[in-house]
Each structure stands twice: as C-alpha cells, then as structure tokens.
Amino acid sequence: MARIDLELAHAYKPNPQRDEDYALLPLKMTFNDGGAYALLGPSGCGKTTLLNIVSGLVKPSQGGVKFDGVDVTGRTPQQRNIAQVFQFPVIYDTMTVAENLAFPLRNRGVPADKIKQRVGKIAEMLELNAQLNMRAAGLAADAKQKISLGRGLVREDVSAVLFDEPLTVIDPHLKWQLRRKLKQIHQELKLTLIYVTHDQVEALTFAEQVVVMTRGRAVQIGSASALFERPQHTFVGHFIGSPGMNFLPAHVNASGVSVAGKRVAEANSKLNGDGTVTLGVRPEYVTLAAPETFGALPATVTQAQDIGTYWLITARVDDDNKKGDGSLIRARLNPEQNIPRLGDAVWLNVIGTHTCFYRNEELIA
Amino acid sequence: MELTLERIEQRVGANVHLYPLDLTLVPRAVTVLLGATQAGKTTLMRVMAGLDKPSKGRVLTDGVDVTGKPVRERNVAMVYQQFINYPSMTVADNIASPLKLRKEKNIGARVSELATKLHIDAFLKRLPAELSGGQQQRVALARALAKNAPLMLLDEPLVNLDYKLREELRDELSQLFASGESTVVYATTEPTEALLLGGYTAVMDAGELLQYGPTAEVFHCPKSIRVARAFSDPPMNLIEGKATQSGVMLNGGLSLTLSLSRLPRLPRLPLDTLTVGVRAGALRVHQRAGDLALAGKVELAEICGSDTFVHVHTQVGELVAQLTGVHVFSLNEAITLYLNPSQVYVFGADGNLVAAPDRK
Numbered sequence: 001m002a003r004i005d006l007e008l009a010h011a012y013k014p015n016p017q018r019d020e021d022y023a024l025l026p027l028k029m030t031f032n033d034g035g036a037y038a039l040l041g042p043s044g045c046g047k048t049t050l051l052n053i054v055s056g057l058v059k060p061s062q063g064g065v066k067f068d069g070v071d072v073t074g075r076t077p078q079q080r081n082i083a084q085v086f087q088f089p090v091i092y093d094t095m096t097v098a099e100n101l102a103f104p105l106r107n108r109g110v111p112a113d114k115i116k117q118r119v120g121k122i123a124e125m126l127e128l129n130a131q132l133n134m135r136a137a138g139l140a141a142d143a144k145q146k147i148s149l150g151r152g153l154v155r156e157d158v159s160a161v162l163f164d165e166p167l168t169v170i171d172p173h174l175k176w177q178l179r180r181k182l183k184q185i186h187q188e189l190k191l192t193l194i195y196v197t198h199d200q201v202e203a204l205t206f207a208e209q210v211v212v213m214t215r216g217r218a219v220q221i222g223s224a225s226a227l228f229e230r231p232q233h234t235f236v237g238h239f240i241g242s243p244g245m246n247f248l249p250a251h252v253n254a255s256g257v258s259v260a261g262k263r264v265a266e267a268n269s270k271l272n273g274d275g276t277v278t279l280g281v282r283p284e285y286v287t288l289a290a291p292e293t294f295g296a297l298p299a300t301v302t303q304a305q306d307i308g309t310y311w312l313i314t315a316r317v318d319d320d321n322k323k324g325d326g327s328l329i330r331a332r333l334n335p336e337q338n339i340p341r342l343g344d345a346v347w348l349n350v351i352g353t354h355t356c357f358y359r360n361e362e363l364i365a
Numbered sequence: 366m367e368l369t370l371e372r373i374e375q376r377v378g379a380n381v382h383l384y385p386l387d388l389t390l391v392p393r394a395v396t397v398l399l400g401a402t403q404a405g406k407t408t409l410m411r412v413m414a415g416l417d418k419p420s421k422g423r424v425l426t427d428g429v430d431v432t433g434k435p436v437r438e439r440n441v442a443m444v445y446q447q448f449i450n451y452p453s454m455t456v457a458d459n460i461a462s463p464l465k466l467r468k469e470k471n472i473g474a475r476v477s478e479l480a481t482k483l484h485i486d487a488f489l490k491r492l493p494a495e496l497s498g499g500q501q502q503r504v505a506l507a508r509a510l511a512k513n514a515p516l517m518l519l520d521e522p523l524v525n526l527d528y529k530l531r532e533e534l535r536d537e538l539s540q541l542f543a544s545g546e547s548t549v550v551y552a553t554t555e556p557t558e559a560l561l562l563g564g565y566t567a568v569m570d571a572g573e574l575l576q577y578g579p580t581a582e583v584f585h586c587p588k589s590i591r592v593a594r595a596f597s598d599p600p601m602n603l604i605e606g607k608a609t610q611s612g613v614m615l616n617g618g619l620s621l622t623l624s625l626s627r628l629p630r631l632p633r634l635p636l637d638t639l640t641v642g643v644r645a646g647a648l649r650v651h652q653r654a655g656d657l658a659l660a661g662k663v664e665l666a667e668i669c670g671s672d673t674f675v676h677v678h679t680q681v682g683e684l685v686a687q688l689t690g691v692h693v694f695s696l697n698e699a700i701t702l703y704l705n706p707s708q709v710y711v712f713g714a715d716g717n718l719v720a721a722p723d724r725k
Contacts, residue, residue, distance in 0.1 A: 042530075043497070044497075173600070176667055179665060180665040180676070183665065183696060184696060199528065201669045201670070204669070205667045205668050223693070224668045225693060228690060228691040240670045242532055243532060244529075283671075284671060284689055305560070305561060306563075306580075306581040308557075308584045308585070309687060
C-alpha cells in the first residue's frame, strides 16, 4: 500500500498550446494510503487518462507520479505493484474459482499455506466459498466479475487497487450488495482503492473522497456531503444531483444581491464589489414562500410533475423587463403541502444556508 | 391516432411472449411501457409497429384493422436503444431522409427547425460517426420526429446515455411530445423515468399487461404486488403478516394498527395472510406523532446525489428507506426508522391490493 502523489499534466499530442489540447490540465493531488477514492465525470473528462497514469499504462507528458515519495513515473504497472479490475470479467475460464483467486499470488511465489489462507479470506468476503472448486466457465456474469474483484484484492502487498466501472455487468438489483461488499472489504483490508466511474451513485456510495472531473480538470475533491452541500464549481452543482443545482444570474452592488430585478439578499463582504455573479441553489432547498417574502422570487409554474414520493416543480422567474425570458427554477416539494399547478403564480425562496454564489464558475460565497 | 389492441397474443413455438391483452392508447398522449427486461415491451412494440404479426388478436388504428399490414405501409416512426443512423449521410441528410422520401417541400427549413430543437444545428454537415453518443441519438430522434408520424414508438431510447444526458434529453423529449400531435409509446425499465414522462403507463411483467392508467394513479394505486414491484425504485418494502382485529401482525413480531375504514375486507378474515407494502420514501429517520418505530442496523447507504437509499436490517426483515439529500452512515450503524401506518399498502393473500395509503 502506498501514498500516491501526482503533480502532472498530460496531452496526447505534442506541443499543447491551449487548454483543449490537454487530456489532463496541470493538477496536483494526493491519494492517501488506505483511502477509498473515486474519479467521477462524464465521458471525455480525463478520468481514465488519470487512472492509466496512476497504473503506469500512460506516462504523463509533464510532471510525474510518486509512490511513498519515490518517483515511479517511468515504471510499469508490474513494477508499481498495481492491481486492476476492469468493466468486464478478466478470468481464466478453464481454472476453478480458487485457482483464479490464487493466480496472482502463485505468480509471485507466495507460499502455498499463505495462498490458501488468503484465498479463503477473500472468497469468504465475496461469498464465493461455495463455488471455490467450480470451474469459472459455468458461472454467471456477476459471479465472474466477483472473481475479478477477488483477484484484484487478493494480494496484500499491492500499492493500490484500481477499478474501472467494475459494476457495469452486474444486474441492477444486485448492485447494492456488491457496493456493500466493496465498502466492507475496504474497511477490513485497508487497501488504497481508486474507482473510476461516470455514475454518481457508484462514486458517492463507494468513496470517502470523490474527485469530480470535467474537460481535463479536477474541479473538486471532497466527500459526498461536500459535493452536495457546497459545490466548489458550477459543474459539480450540475453533475451531482438529479436534477442538478439551479443557477440564476444575480447582480451585486452596495445595496445587496438581486435576481431579475428583485433584491433577495443583503450585501455580503464575500461578494465584494459590484458586478454579476451566479446564484446556485439545489431543488431540494427551494421552498414555497408567501408573496413578497425577502429572499423569494415571483415565478410562474411551467411544469408540475408527480414523482411519486415528491413533486418536481419547474417555474419561470417573472421578470418585468423582458417578459417570458426569465430563468427556470426547479423545486423538489414534499407532497404533504399544497402543490402549485401548471400556470400558478408562486413565490420561491432561493436564499438559505445552502445557497452558493459563483463567479467564473468558482464558488466565492 | 387511436391505437387499439384486441386480444393480442404472441407465441413463438411453445414460448409465450405475450399473454392475451387488450389495450387502447389515449390518442396524442405519451404511454410508457414499464417493465423489467424480458417483460414483453419490445415484443408489444413490434406488434404495434407492424414489424411482427401477432399470433392472435387484432391491431386497429382509428378503428381500422391493420393486423398484418407491414410497417412500410404504415406511418410509424421508431427510435431504438442503439443509435441507428445512415452512416454515410450527413446529419442534415439523415434528418431529411423521411421528408425526401415523401417528396416534401421546404425540407431545408424543416431540418434546421428540428436540428435547432434538438441542439444539433451546429453539426448538420458532419457524419454520425463524428458525433458523441448523445448527439447521435439526437439525430435519430430528429429523423423520427421529421416523419411527423401519427404513431411514434421509442424503445428505451436513452438507456445507452449517461445519466446527465439522459436527464437533459428526457426533459426535451417530454416537451416535444407535449407540443406534438403524435401518439407516443415509450418503453423503459425505470420507474422514475415513467414518472418524469407522466402521461399514461402500462405496466408489464413476464409477457402480461398488468395495469394501464394515468402514470401517477398507477404509481399511487398499484392493483397488485406485481405492479407495485415493477413500479418502485428503490423496490417497495414488502413485509408478510397476518390480519388481526385492529390491523396486521407483521412477521418478526411487530403489530401494526390500521384504521378500519381503510380495510373494508379485512375484519371478516382474521388470521388471513397479508403483505404490507411500504414505499422507501415513507420510511423516515425523524419521528412524528403516531409513528411506528423500527430499530435496525445500516447495511449500506447508497448515495444517489439527490437521495440516499439506506438499506437497513430490522426485526421485520431488510428494509430500504429513501432520504432526501446526502446522508452518510457507517456500515452496521444503529438506526431507527419511523413509519406512519396511514402510509402503508396492504395486499391480500392473492397479491391484490386491499388498501392504499391516504392521499392528499
């Protein structure tokens, strides 16, 4: 196990000039020994490039990688002692489950009794005991993927275990059980685990720290709560949550903050100076308010959806200057209150402890 | 267009793909076909489209029998899971193809209008292979919309896209459906997608049509355990028990008192086996007056961004609670869930609904 320090950038083509030329913009981050991390972002965000740089499959075009303070930039995955689990099962069909699990240990000349003990432990954790003597070929896709996970986890001496979307082939209603297994295994084995996914559920459930990536940049590293409550970047607000955060253009001056010509908050020292900022508030924190409540905006409901356990209301902010062209706000409302209907005039409170302000996409207050 | 299916049945050899079903779709509205994989959604769509002839029964469009009439002779638009476009044609030509076939006028204007609606107007001169998956599916959707067919069938069109794109495109589609004149059929495995699309829902399971009605009504009043199972994400918590004079004695030794007005058929059948259904959203971590408390241990907290699904081991079995926002729990942490008895479903021994929660 190792602490992994990255200080690097990567471009697949020579002489990168603009930001777009980089698959990974210059970044500096640390994966602590024994931590559970996820790299989360849409396709093309650079998460797989970053994973491949950690494993040693890709050499960064600038900077380097350190394991426990030692520069390993030029080393192969084998030399780095990295275990990997991929989207699809990578196992030997002709071997038994036990032989598959033992393979990475046998390869490295681990003594037989040690192998037996370790294979038994991993099989027990993954609930593969009953199948240990079965040939892998006959097993279902999810059992095969469990073997892949087991092979990734079986060695105690690895620097880190890397997972690339490992639950893709798992049946949706079995996924939670495997998510639980992975968490249990992390608690017990204390391995450094790095998990790449585009799925917020996978990342937020698995990791202690999630690295959110977009367009070659890591825009926030934080816990699930931090990403939800205090997105450091508008992309995080948008990407985490379904639907994501509401963003409203706001104007700041000495008298306070206003949205669509309506003053909603007092002046705030963190929003220093005049100018335009973006107000961000999650649909979960938007509430219905009485008319003219300070902090609320008048709006007209354009859509009211019964999502079963809650209502999702979409409303257009009234703006006297340019009618019908206001921003949309979505509010997630508890069905126990009176739910406004399509076309209703409402007041929506957008100011609270969870309201965030952004300038140039970065959180400022 | 009004589409009616009369005693439709589909068998392939000894296998039944669709059991006899009757269904009349509400014209110019969206009907969601909801069910797990293998439920029969695609089979039913192929019969609707005329791609397959049913083994038995009749298909009527606006009262006219079209059973066995091939898809070429019908005016149907289809969108599939895979992003299907003409690979050698530009985006513009792809969208224009149904219009050209019909030798329509003003094709250019129509193509650019549709491309703008689906946010692909910047890529009109590109080939499909030069686009991302989401953009390719937008092209397929634009081509289907260009047909302006009275019947539009979409078979899990968003399943191969990532969840943010899915959200975005689903929003746009429901607006396009609402403003259009077509009767739309949309197949999905996801209950939340059905609720977001609204309209009507036909719940399918193992080749059977179980229930059809306005989407929210089917969700709030599932006719049977099977419908409730198919139309719940996370799954509805189901706890078996026996009827008592005042309610239900749950397996695991917990007594649930139910208001008798909600149980018209129960008191006559003491000791009858019942199943109590609790939606994950009805379980809370904050107590209110009249609540039943269920102590347990956290198996896992699945954090989904806007919601946290907490799997809890309790005396009545494994339960899943849906909490709004992000909630972090350690494995095996002690937790107490609260439930108001007015929020439970009761199903009889035959699996049919006896009582649904009070609704506002």
